[in-house]
Amino acid sequence: MFEKLVILEVARAMASHAALRQNAVSQNIANADTPGYAARDVAPFAEVYAAASGGTMRATRSAHLPGGSAAAAMISPRREPGTMSPNGNSVSLEDEMVKAVEVKRQHDLALAIYKTSLGVLRSSLGRR
Incomplete structure (x- = not known):
């Protein structure tokens, strides 16, 4: 019953995604003055x-049809690079700072989901 709790898997995946996105933001900030550097980002966690998970349906029993293959988030050039500087760099420090705050919020949300689900699990076992 408690072997594989989906909510804990979602929290883990969200925290991993936030860590990967923070890595992309830090690379962008580090290369803000590098000529020709294209800003990078990670696809949103929902996508x-x-x-x-194969869209909207998941297989929860062996009798279900198999789901889609697991997709991994990757750091890739930003879809909308924004304005370019004269040296060909597309990093905006202001945008990167906003993205860093978004990443922190995502990580905090993942930790809150994890903490709350552990509290519910403890309550269901009769522990506090």
Whole structure:
């Protein structure tokens, strides 16, 4: 019954995604003055998770049809690079700082989901 709790898997995936996105943001900030550097980002968590779970349906028993293949988030050039500087760099430090705050919020949300689900699990076992 408690071998594989989906909510804990979602929290883990969200925290991993936040860590990967923070890595992309830090690379962008580190290369803000590098000529020709293209800003990078990671696809939003909702898109990555939907692709990994096969859309809207999941197989929860062996009798179910198999789901889609697991998709992994990757750091790739930003879809909308924004304005380019004269040296061909597309990093905006202001945008990167906003993205860093978004990543922190995503990580905090993942930790809150994990903590709350552990509290519910403890309550269901009769422990506090």
